Amino acid sequence: MLSEGTIIALSTPQGSGALGVIRISGSLAFEKTALFFVPKSNKKVVFTPKKAQLGEFRVGDEILDEVVLTSYVAPHSYTGEDCVELSCHGSPFILQQIIANYLKVGLLPAQPGEFTLRAYLNQKMDLSQSESVADIIASESEASHRVAIQQLRGGYSAEMENLRQDLIEFKALIELELDFSEEDVAFADLDKLRDLLTTVYQKIESLQQSFSYGNAIKKGVPVAIAGKPNVGKSSLLNALLDEEKAIVSTIPGTTRDAIEDVVVIEGIAFRLIDTAGLRKTEDVVEAIGIQKTREKVNQAAVLLYLYTSPCAIEEIVAELNSLYRPGLLLFLIENKIDLHQFQHNTELSGAIQKSITSSFQTKLGGISTLDKDSIDNLKKELAASIKSMKGDASAIITNSRHFYALKEAAESVKTVQEGLERKIPGDLLSIELKEAIFHIGTITGKIDLDEDILGTIFGRFCIGK
Amino acid sequence: MLSEGTIIALSTPQGSGALGVIRISGSLAFEKTALFFVPKSNKKVVFTPKKAQLGEFRVGDEILDEVVLTSYVAPHSYTGEDCVELSCHGSPFILQQIIANYLKVGLLPAQPGEFTLRAYLNQKMDLSQSESVADIIASESEASHRVAIQQLRGGYSAEMENLRQDLIEFKALIELELDFSEEDVAFADLDKLRDLLTTVYQKIESLQQSFSYGNAIKKGVPVAIAGKPNVGKSSLLNALLDEEKAIVSTIPGTTRDAIEDVVVIEGIAFRLIDTAGLRKTEDVVEAIGIQKTREKVNQAAVLLYLYTSPCAIEEIVAELNSLYRPGLLLFLIENKIDLHQFQHNTELSGAIQKSITSSFQTKLGGISTLDKDSIDNLKKELAASIKSMKGDASAIITNSRHFYALKEAAESVKTVQEGLERKIPGDLLSIELKEAIFHIGTITGKIDLDEDILGTIFGRFCIGK
Numbered sequence: 001m002l003s004e005g006t007i008i009a010l011s012t013p014q015g016s017g018a019l020g021v022i023r024i025s026g027s028l029a030f031e032k033t034a035l036f037f038v039p040k041s042n043k044k045v046v047f048t049p050k051k052a053q054l055g056e057f058r059v060g061d062e063i064l065d066e067v068v069l070t071s072y073v074a075p076h077s078y079t080g081e082d083c084v085e086l087s088c089h090g091s092p093f094i095l096q097q098i099i100a101n102y103l104k105v106g107l108l109p110a111q112p113g114e115f116t117l118r119a120y121l122n123q124k125m126d127l128s129q130s131e132s133v134a135d136i137i138a139s140e141s142e143a144s145h146r147v148a149i150q151q152l153r154g155g156y157s158a159e160m161e162n163l164r165q166d167l168i169e170f171k172a173l174i175e176l177e178l179d180f181s182e183e184d185v186a187f188a189d190l191d192k193l194r195d196l197l198t199t200v201y202q203k204i205e206s207l208q209q210s211f212s213y214g215n216a217i218k219k220g221v222p223v224a225i226a227g228k229p230n231v232g233k234s235s236l237l238n239a240l241l242d243e244e245k246a247i248v249s250t251i252p253g254t255t256r257d258a259i260e261d262v263v264v265i266e267g268i269a270f271r272l273i274d275t276a277g278l279r280k281t282e283d284v285v286e287a288i289g290i291q292k293t294r295e296k297v298n299q300a301a302v303l304l305y306l307y308t309s310p311c312a313i314e315e316i317v318a319e320l321n322s323l324y325r326p327g328l329l330l331f332l333i334e335n336k337i338d339l340h341q342f343q344h345n346t347e348l349s350g351a352i353q354k355s356i357t358s359s360f361q362t363k364l365g366g367i368s369t370l371d372k373d374s375i376d377n378l379k380k381e382l383a384a385s386i387k388s389m390k391g392d393a394s395a396i397i398t399n400s401r402h403f404y405a406l407k408e409a410a411e412s413v414k415t416v417q418e419g420l421e422r423k424i425p426g427d428l429l430s431i432e433l434k435e436a437i438f439h440i441g442t443i444t445g446k447i448d449l450d451e452d453i454l455g456t457i458f459g460r461f462c463i464g465k
Numbered sequence: 466m467l468s469e470g471t472i473i474a475l476s477t478p479q480g481s482g483a484l485g486v487i488r489i490s491g492s493l494a495f496e497k498t499a500l501f502f503v504p505k506s507n508k509k510v511v512f513t514p515k516k517a518q519l520g521e522f523r524v525g526d527e528i529l530d531e532v533v534l535t536s537y538v539a540p541h542s543y544t545g546e547d548c549v550e551l552s553c554h555g556s557p558f559i560l561q562q563i564i565a566n567y568l569k570v571g572l573l574p575a576q577p578g579e580f581t582l583r584a585y586l587n588q589k590m591d592l593s594q595s596e597s598v599a600d601i602i603a604s605e606s607e608a609s610h611r612v613a614i615q616q617l618r619g620g621y622s623a624e625m626e627n628l629r630q631d632l633i634e635f636k637a638l639i640e641l642e643l644d645f646s647e648e649d650v651a652f653a654d655l656d657k658l659r660d661l662l663t664t665v666y667q668k669i670e671s672l673q674q675s676f677s678y679g680n681a682i683k684k685g686v687p688v689a690i691a692g693k694p695n696v697g698k699s700s701l702l703n704a705l706l707d708e709e710k711a712i713v714s715t716i717p718g719t720t721r722d723a724i725e726d727v728v729v730i731e732g733i734a735f736r737l738i739d740t741a742g743l744r745k746t747e748d749v750v751e752a753i754g755i756q757k758t759r760e761k762v763n764q765a766a767v768l769l770y771l772y773t774s775p776c777a778i779e780e781i782v783a784e785l786n787s788l789y790r791p792g793l794l795l796f797l798i799e800n801k802i803d804l805h806q807f808q809h810n811t812e813l814s815g816a817i818q819k820s821i822t823s824s825f826q827t828k829l830g831g832i833s834t835l836d837k838d839s840i841d842n843l844k845k846e847l848a849a850s851i852k853s854m855k856g857d858a859s860a861i862i863t864n865s866r867h868f869y870a871l872k873e874a875a876e877s878v879k880t881v882q883e884g885l886e887r888k889i890p891g892d893l894l895s896i897e898l899k900e901a902i903f904h905i906g907t908i909t910g911k912i913d914l915d916e917d918i919l920g921t922i923f924g925r926f927c928i929g930k
Contacts, residue, residue, distance in 0.1 A: 012485065013555060016602055017478035018580070018930030019486050021552070052515040052535050063614055065601070070517050070535065085552075087486070090478060090927075091602045093610055115483070136530070137481055137556045145558055149528055462555075465483030 002451055003117050006032060008102050009110035010095055011464035017090030022098055023464060024107065025115055029082040030071065032105055036098075037069055037086075047071040047084075057088070059101055065094045079115050080122030113461025117454065120445065126157050127445025127457070131399055134461045135218065142267030143217040147396045157444045159395040163207075164440040166200050167413075171433040174426045190420070197417055204410045206393040212327075213389040214398035216301055220262055220269035221386055224297045226323065227306035228316070232335040235369040236306060237261070237274045240379070266383040273300065297323050302382065306335045307352070309345040317355040324358030329385055331363050333378070338368040401457070405439045412436035467916055468582050471497060473567050474575035475560055476929035482555030487563055488929060489572065490580055494547040495536065497570055501563075502534055502551075512536040512547075522551070524566055530559045544580050545587030578926025582919065585910065591622050592910025592922070596864055599926045600683065607732030608682040612861045622909045624860040628672075629905040631665050632878075636898040639891045655885070662882050669875045671858040677792075678854040679863035681766055685727055685734035686851055689762045691788065692771035693781070697800040697834060701771060702726070702739045704834040705844070731848040738765065762788050767847065771800045772817070774810040782820040789823030794850055796828050798843070803833035866922070870904045877901035 006026025012019065024033060030047045039045050039055040050072060057064045068087040077083035088094055103109065111117075113134065120130045132151035139145035150156055173193065225233045240263050263270050275293035297303055303323065307316055320330070332352060334344050344366025353362055363381060367374040390396070397403050412435040419429045441447035471491025477484065489498060495512045504510050504520040515537060522529045533552040542548035553559055568574065576582075578599065585595045597616035604610035615621055638658065690698045705728050728735050740758035762768055768788065772781055785795070797817060799809050809831025818827055828846060832839040855861070862868050877900040884894045906912035 009483075011483040011555075012477040013480035013482035015478035015480065016927060018474075018476040018488070018602070018927055020477065021484050021486060023483070050517040052517055052537075062611075063618065064610075065614070066617065072517075087550075089598070089601045090476075090930075091604055091610070093604050093606065094601070133554070136554045136559070137483070139556055139558050141558065145529075145556070146527075149530070152531065153528065462481065462483055465555075 002454065003111075003114055003121060005108045006106075007110035007114055008099055008107040009115070009464040010099065011085075011115075012090070014092070015090075016092060020088050020090040020095045022086040022088065022095065023110075023115060024084040024086070024102070025077070025079040025081045025110075025118060026107075027082060028106070029084050032102060032107055033069070033071075033084045033086075035105055036064075036101060037067070039069075045069070047073065047082075049073040049076060057086070057098055059097075064097055064101075065089055065091075067098075075122065075124075078124070079118040080124045081118060110463060111458070112463050113458030113465060116461060116465055117458045120454075125152075126154075127449070128157050128160065128399070128402065128443050129154060130445075131401075131457060132156075133465060135398065137462065137465065139218075140220070140262070141217065141264050141269040144269065144398070146267075147214060147217065147398055150395075151398075156395045159207075160440060160443045161446070163200065163203055164437055164444075164446065166196075166203075167409075167433060167437045167440065170196055170200065171430055171437065174433065175430050194417075194420060197413065197420065201410065201413045201417065203394070204406055204413060206391055207395060207397055208403060208406045208410060209391050210393035210395070211397040211400075211403040212301075213386065213391065214396040215400070215403075216386055216389065217268055217396075218398040220271040221302060221382075222271045222273065222300045223302040223304060223382070224273045224275060224293075224300035225304045225306065226275050226293060226297060227335075228311070228319075231306040231308050232369060233306055234274055236304065236333075236335065236367070236375075237272055239369040239372075239375045240270075240272055265379045266387075268383055268386050270302075270382060294323070297328075298325060300328065302329045302331065302385070304331045304333060304378075306333050308336045309334055309340060309348050311348070313348075313352055313355060316352055317357075320352075320356050320360070321358050324360060328360065329363075330360040331365070331378070331381070333364075334366040336368060337366040337374070338370045342366075342368060342371060342374075402443045405442050409436040409439040412439065467919065468576075468579055468586060470573045471571075472575035472579055473564055473572040474580070474929040475564065476550075476580075477555070479557070480555075481557060485553050485555040485560045487551040487553065487560065488575075488580060489549040489551070489567070490542070490544040490546045490575075490583060491572075492547060493571070494549050497567060497572055498534070498536075498549045498551075500570055501529075501566055502532070504534075510534070512538065512549075514538040514541060522553070522563055524562075529562055529566075530554055530556075532563075540587065540589075543589070544583040545589045546583060575928060576923070577928050578923030578930060581926060581930055582923045585919075590617075591619075592914070593622050593625065593864070593867065593908050594619060595910075596866075596922060597621070598930060600863065602927065602930065604683075605685070605727070606682065606729050606734040609734065609863070611732075612679060612682065612863055615860075616863075621860045624672075625905055625908045626911070628665065628668055629902055629909075629911065631661075631668075632874075632898060632902045632905065635661055635665065636895055636902065639898070640895050659882075659885060662878065662885065666875065666878045666882065668859070669871055669878060671856055672860060672862055673868060673871045673875060674856050675858035675860070676862040676865075676868040677766075678851065678856065679861040680865070680868075681851055681854065682733055682861075683863040685736040686767060686847075687736045687738060687765045688767040688769060688847070689738045689740060689758075689765035690769045690771065691740050691758060691762060692800075693776070693784075696771040696773050698771055699739055700834040701769065701798075701800065701832070701840075702737055704840045705735075705737055730844045731852075733848055733851050735767075735847060759788070762793075763790060765793065767794045767796065767850070769796045769798060769843075771798050773801045774799055774805060774813050776813070778813075778817055778820060781817055782822075785817075785821050785825070786823050789825060793825065794828075795825040796830070796843070796846070798829075799831040801833060802831040802839070803835045807831075807833060807836060807839075867908045870907050874901040874904040877904070 006028040008022065008024045010020060011023045012021045034045050036057050036059060037045050037055050038058050039053055052068050052070045054068055057067050065088050070085045072083040074080060074082045088098060116130050116133050119125050120127060129152055132148045135148035136152060139148050225237055227233055241261055261272050263272060273296045275296055305320060332349055334349060337344055349364045353364060367378055412432050415432045416429050438447055442449060471493040473487065473489045475485060476488045477486045499510050501522050501524060502510050502520050503523050504518055517533050517535045519533055522532050530553050535550045537548040539545060539547045553563060581595050581598050584590050585592060594617055597613045600613035601617060604613050690702055692698055706726055726737050728737060738761045740761055770785060797814060799814060802809055814829045818829060832843055877897050880897050881894050903912055907914060
């Protein structure tokens, strides 16, 4: 079976601390807890709902710890089962001993995400809400946190359910009213159906498109900083991070390892990647660095390409063309404008941009790492460029499982659209619609999912959640 | 003032996890908590004692997290003040945001141990109980944990208080009844006083003596493994640890860095220190290794000195004499007895022991790392040798502050004993007794301690406790 027995886990992070919380859930939660917990009153423990009580964790006569027990009676608990939380001293020795004693009397160690899996199986939350729990814990920025919380709160599920209901209604319509084999189908009806389907398709498409934004804010936007040697890549990294992370040196080729660090701008996390100077070299180690750079730029969503004025336009253009990848956003930045009375050479940047044959989406500008305002401006531009990806979707897709489900659904809807034009019989279209409904249903778990899929979903959780 | 305002801290370890618990304590705990916490019912929050309630942490309209709030109304809380615990998703981002929002409205970040300091100041526990809280969290073995729990439970405090009461009674006796300037003091009275004082002195002394055991189990017993090159020091370390921690090689001088690891035997932690071969060498790096060995042996409570049969007795004896330190327990071990039909050469070990001029406390034996039983025997001997240090004290001293307080008290009592013999007037002895009573009183905090001392005591706590 998917998840059986009464489970136990440490729910707080490993390590020493003031407190550590152990969670127990299942039909034997109270019975087994009572084997070791003795209330301060020394009477038999009573598991009053949502009551915190001080007591002792005793193994025989030996007192292992003074703990606070909070009990939650089914179904009014996180998992929907009888639940106990033991708040103990945050000693790894004590926590391990308490868990070991419960395992001895038959409790089972919880698998990653198993408490939340039970919450899902007991219909305390749907699947996309369950998934948001892991996202909430992993969120490192305001933007990703906000999307995860909205998903937990059910707004996202409601959007998915609306979409699914639209498809279910359409399927009913097509099954009841439409039979192209008979010639009495009014054109008006067909137009109406066509419009309905287009609306659904556009909804799915805009949700799908939100994934590039959702994914960027969830995982952090990968930003590669590149350019010829000595154009100030590491200095820009430092200026963005506001700390001395990379070794800055005026010797060309100082930076060999791709350094990665995170800066949060307007609530969005950017993963900054400094790269070795992009140039031909006899130095083997440096050559490896350059190869790594190309690899890093391939993973980036944004390329901050630095140059200084004057420069060899052809070389830069050649380099940029070689780094091109569809979807890569290019910031073509003249650095060290402090050498030119803080004036950005627009003639030069225009010339470079015109010469690039690849169809980069490009922003131009000039900065000086000595001028905080110019760095702040660059930060604003970076944040704005990501926010503009957000689009007008009713919800933000951050989960690749959901993205692929929507993609499958979109394909099915597309097939139905074509079938409608080709006057394919309603019962055949209905099969394709069922596919679309199924895929949307997998997002919130409205349909039965097999163990493998649930295992994959909950396997990425931490233990104790 | 010592500890003022309403304080807040993360009480669970740093890092991602299923849960994170934030603690708030002070007169404004409820008022400030209510600024952000909205119960599921959407009504105004009511702070019912020991009640867990689900709700939202809201900053304006934005929901930061779904949290469980448990409130403790003064004086029935850990600190004796109004207390709130917020159990949140274990996301570092969320936890940091919640704390930041409370700091903005005037809560203060708790200093290390400040919750427990308040518990002490509000007489929820005495000073030695407070100190045991940090020990409980830091305990890594059964033995150290047991001593800390006993201390938390107050048995230790009761012992100290008994001792202090004995001294107070004695002081009253001496002040009221004894005036040596008058000649009517019966010898019987003097004998009785002498006996009383001897009993108190012996109590203090046995408590003091328990410190070497207490300290050993608290910090782990440092055990140095030494011997000539290639006698199997690293192999013994591995055998004790039951894993491949050190690089074992038959090339003499392989081990250069002192490797340290912990093995728990019968609930007692031993910190094992492998050392470089103790020998003269031209190799500079190795020379540093040898110097380190001597330093490590100087820190050890137990020296496991390995040799093999046959061997150059004079060299070994010279080495052992040079490593001698009072109190260092020597295990003189013949290794590789598998080469001699698993027979320990008692003639050889006897000869070595006889030749040692230093007055080591010595145990003799033979082992083979190929013979698990011989290693298990050695482990048993190690545990037994530490347990024998325990003595018959009524409590185990693990805290060096307590040890030094007892030492001061012992010195004062000694002075009174001498004074008694020299028939010093009672009012003068009384002053010395006051000293002894003061020092015992500092252990449980019965007397007022200044801020510096309290700062030092609670400064070693973790934040959030």
